[in-house]
Amino acid sequence: MRADGGMDPATAPSPTGAESAPWWTRAVVYQVYPRSFMDSDGDGIGDLGGILQRLDHLTDLGVDVLWLSPVYPSPQADNGYDISDYTDIDPLFGSLAQLDELIAALHARGMKLVMDLVVNHTSDAHPWFLESKSSKDSPKRDWYWWRPPRDGMAAGDPGAEPTNWQSFFSGPTWTLDEASGEYYLHLFDRRQPDLNWENPQVRHAVYEMMRWWLDRGVDGFRMDVINMISKAVGPAGELHDGPPIPGSALGSGYASFICGPRIHEFLQEMHREVFAGRSEALLTVGEMPGVTVEQARQFTDPARAEVDMVFQFEHVGLDHGTSKWEVHPLRMRDLKASFGRWQTGLADVGWNSLYWDNHDQPRAVSRFGDDSPQYRRDSATCLATLLHLHRGTPYVYQGQELGMANYPFTSLEEFADVESLNHHVHAVSAGHDPAEVLAALRTSSRDNARTPVQWDASPNAGFTTGRPWLAVNPDHVEWNAAAQREDQTSVFAHYRRLIALRHDDPVVALGDFHLLVPEHDEVYAFTRSLAGSALLVVCNVSRTPHDLAALLPESVGAELVLGNLPEDDTAQLRPWEARVLRLPT
Structure with a gap:
């Protein structure tokens, strides 16, 4: 029972069978990239203490699960996705005691904690790899992928790598160990050797x-x-x-x-x-x-x-x-x-899992939306509506609920991501124009997603009292959580309404999906239907107004459940407008 006297959505009786569906069908997950979420000790790097300080933000948003990117001990070659100890916390982020405190605090708020599991590879500083590397006769040699050079070739010769596979972080997937004369496999950075799951x-x-x-x-x-x-x-x-x-x-x-x-x-x-x-x-x-x-x-x-x-x-x-x-x-x-x-x-x-943003993707409002001053708020909320009304579990990446945008990079020195820096080296070495390579990094680098969360308009956006590990986006003066929290027209407020709708209406979580006007290049529309209830979702993903009644006659007379722009009585779908309409039964 809720405080307002209504039934909690998780326990309310339903004629649709929603009560027997897995809990995660009506849940929303929020991803925290800890380096950039909130810094509690002034070293410029986000940490567990900072997450604990900002849990009210997640409670207010209404999410059900916190997915925590890696906080394990790591040399940080790939910002924690190179793990050197699977059962501890890196002092950079805090302690096991703080992780226990976070679990307890989340559970007390009715939320769950999902940890990142990185077991395709470890760090090359992990004790398993150090032992594996110590000798060809090591009992852990076969815990990783070791192979000799290609037949007829000497170790270190160009093209002597055991296979032609190319790393996701540029260059071959094989690095030579001079001591043993064998190569080890790493699908990612050379400091991330792959575990041998055959063992x-x-x-x-x-x-x-x-x-x-x-x-x-x-x-x-x-x-x-x-x-x-x-x-x-x-x-x-x-x-x-x-x-x-x-x-x-x-x-x-x-x-x-x-x-x-x-x-x-x-x-x-x-x-x-x-x-x-x-x-x-x-x-x-x-x-x-x-x-x-x-x-x-x-x-x-x-x-x-x-x-x-x-x-x-x-x-x-x-x-x-x-x-x-x-x-x-x-x-x-x-x-x-x-x-x-x-x-x-x-x-x-x-x-399905539903996402636009995560720690590896550029910001959605800059990539799929329109981050111009005129349309940034509208396109951010339109994209959110489009995604969250699909069938699946939505994932919100930190700052997405504020409409955070890509960073205005101007030089190579502003980047920190190993993938981006490796690409620049390889592309320029291959003869590509450095200016064009930099332009590609500006658009596609993972660092776009990793700038600190913008909590307020203060110099470091309320993220740290020290020097942030990655520069804060200068637009934080206008785009920040403090400015949006009490604004019922904000991106944050719209996310709250979307999340509440999934919790409250079983058709959002479990309804059938039917795509409409599939060939239209500027209007995305579909229906969701369940047990006699039907929603029509219409999103104008452009700056061009469209005649909604002419395009979708079934929208006429439908009840507006949720919209991202002020309600009006016209049949015109405005630029970057999203409407969720309940169709007559």
Whole structure:
């Protein structure tokens, strides 16, 4: 029972069967990238103490789950995605005691904590790798992928790497260890060696670690590039050259390690060993670059017991050319086709995760919306409405609920991201124009998502009393949480209403999806229907007004449930306007 006398949405009786659906179908997840969320000790780097200070913001927003990007001990080669100890907290971010305090504080507020799980690779400073590297005879040698040079070639010769695979962070996936004369595999940075999941000792060490966190009170895991843990291995343990395949927002993957031959076996084993008996209270989401709809149906089919949902990258690759650094204008009909394919493909089996932004993607309002002063607020709320009214679990990335935009980078020195800096080195060395390379970084760098959260209009946006590790966007003077908190027309207020609608109306969480006007390049429209209730969602993703009644006659006479612009009686859909309408039954 709520304080206002109404039933809590989680317990209210429903004729639609919503009460028997998994809890995460009506939940909203909020991602915290701790380096940039809130700094509590003045060192310029966000930390657990800072998260604890800002929990009221998450409560006010109404989210159900906090997904925490890595806070484990790490040399920080990839900002914590290179882990050197899986069962501790890096002093940069705080302590295990503070993590326990965060779990307790979230649970007291009715929220859950999902930790980032990075087990495709470790840091090269992890004790497992140090032992593996110590000798060819080390008992942990086979915990990682070690291979000799290609046949007939000497270690260190150009092209002597064991396979032709290219790293997502530029260059070969193999680095030579001079001491042993063998190469080790790293799909990402050379300081992130890949674990060998073919070795059962590796798998069970990972499962033991996962159980340790769940026993501590963690409520699930977001599994980093988890569909890369299975590599295509020959009968004698050999790895082979492979053709690149498209579909990864990180770059091109290779058929040899994207959804490899044992991936389902590994995830089913993980479920048995870690989640069985307690999985209904948890959330498991697998980040899976290059995954197809057909594969996602298998991964998320409850009968197969693998993961609850996956992060797919198809929609965030639609504006890419041959790589993420080659950006093309997004055609709205392509986005509709992609979203529609995933909505239809997972309608009867599995579940979608819904996102625009995360720590690896540029800001959505700058990328898919219109961050000009005139339309920034309207396009941010329009994009939010479009996404949250789809069927699936929405993910809000920190600052997205404030309409945060890309940073106005002017020089290479302003970037910190290892992927961006590596790309600049390789691209310029290959003869590309440095000015064009810098322009690509400005548009596509992950640093766009990593500038500090803008809490207020003070010099460092209320993020730190020290010098921020990454520059604060100068637009924070106008775009910040303090300015939006009491403004009922703000981006923040609109997110609150969207999240409340998902909690309150089962049709948002569970309704069928039907795409309308699929070929229209400026209006995105669809219906959601469940047990006699139907919503019409209409979003104008352009600066051009459109005649709503002429385009969608069924909208005439429909009741406005939620809109992002002041209500009016005209049939004209204004620039970047979004309307959620209840259709007559």
